[in-house]
Every structure is written in C-alpha cells, then in structure tokens.
Amino acid sequence: MAIITLNNRATNRSDTASAGQVFTATSATAADFQDASGGKLLQVVSGTLNSAFTTTSTSFVATGLNVAITPSATSSKVFVIATCYLDDNAATQQIWSTIYRASTNLGHASYGMMASYASGARLRSNHSMSFLDSPSSTSALTYEVYIRTSGNTTSFNSETGSIVSITAMEIGA
Numbered sequence: 001m002a003i004i005t006l007n008n009r010a011t012n013r014s015d016t017a018s019a020g021q022v023f024t025a026t027s028a029t030a031a032d033f034q035d036a037s038g039g040k041l042l043q044v045v046s047g048t049l050n051s052a053f054t055t056t057s058t059s060f061v062a063t064g065l066n067v068a069i070t071p072s073a074t075s076s077k078v079f080v081i082a083t084c085y086l087d088d089n090a091a092t093q094q095i096w097s098t099i100y101r102a103s104t105n106l107g108h109a110s111y112g113m114m115a116s117y118a119s120g121a122r123l124r125s126n127h128s129m130s131f132l133d134s135p136s137s138t139s140a141l142t143y144e145v146y147i148r149t150s151g152n153t154t155s156f157n158s159e160t161g162s163i164v165s166i167t168a169m170e171i172g173a
Helices: none
Strands: 002-006 009-013 041-049 053-055 061-069 077-087 093-101 114-118 124-133 141-149 154-156 164-171
Touching (some): 053 061, 053 141, 077 093, 077 141, 141 164
Antiparallel strands (some): 041 164, 053 154, 061 141, 077 164, 093 114
16 A cells, blocks of 8 residues: 655555546545645625715725725735726726725726726726735734726716625735
8 A cells, every 4th residue: 555645644545546546545634634834714804885986086086995804913914805886977988996905005006906998988897806915914904995087977886786895805824
C-alpha cells in the first residue's frame, strides 16, 4: 500500500485506480484536508440601500451605500463586492463608480472601478465592483460606493423596487 501526505500527515490510500488515476483516502479525516495557511472567511457584513440618490457632480461623491467592518487582525484582508444601478436621465453621458475606504478611492483616481458611456441615447447600467483590500487595521472600516458623471443628472438606484448592495468579507491571513 502506498502512502500519500495530506497537509503533512501520512494517510493510507488505495493504489488500485484505473485510467484517470482516482485515489481514495482510506484513513483521512476532515482535519487532513484543512489548510492552516490562511484564507479563511472570518466574517461577512452587508448593507443595502433602497432609496434613490441624484447627482450632477463631475467629482466622486458618496451615494449612501456603505458597510462597516472591523477586522480581527492587521494581517486580515477585506474583500468588498458592490452592485448598483445607474441612470443618466439624458443622452450623451458618462458615469463612473468606485469603492472608497474612508477617504481613499480604491479604484483609479479619475475613472474609478467601473464606467458606462452612452452617445445619443439614455444610459441605464448596472455596475458590479469587487476589490481585495489589505487595510492593515483592527479599527472599524467603512467602505462606500461613490459615483461621478460627465455633468448631466445621474440617478443612483432610481429604478422602482431596486435595491443596491455592498458586502465586505474579512479573510484571515
């Protein structure tokens, strides 16, 4: 009988696999398959917004869609996912969205994380963004969706019944 090492523990396995070489561990336990090197999901928090927000700002402005999370260790990472609905209410428009941690834009300074462009037609779009942050902090952190436009009135979450969301997940190192 051959020996295989799973997570530095010797475990018996059968060597009778046919084509495709599928092996069966005969004395493995759940602990043999756990990875102690990190990457564990430690907490998940989310926020939603069911009210509309309108802006004509050509600079990034807060939308009110935010979530707060307090990492348990400075080595933790925070994975943030946000989805939002944008409507330019006019033709020939550009809309950008991004995620901020406090006053720090986690995307490009001018273009953020997502962009939508329309020429000659009303622009309605969904933006989905994600970012793996390394904040090196155990203090409360707030992540928020910001948007900016090329100058026309843009509505954030204006579709009747729509709900936009943001989720932050702490990943242990």
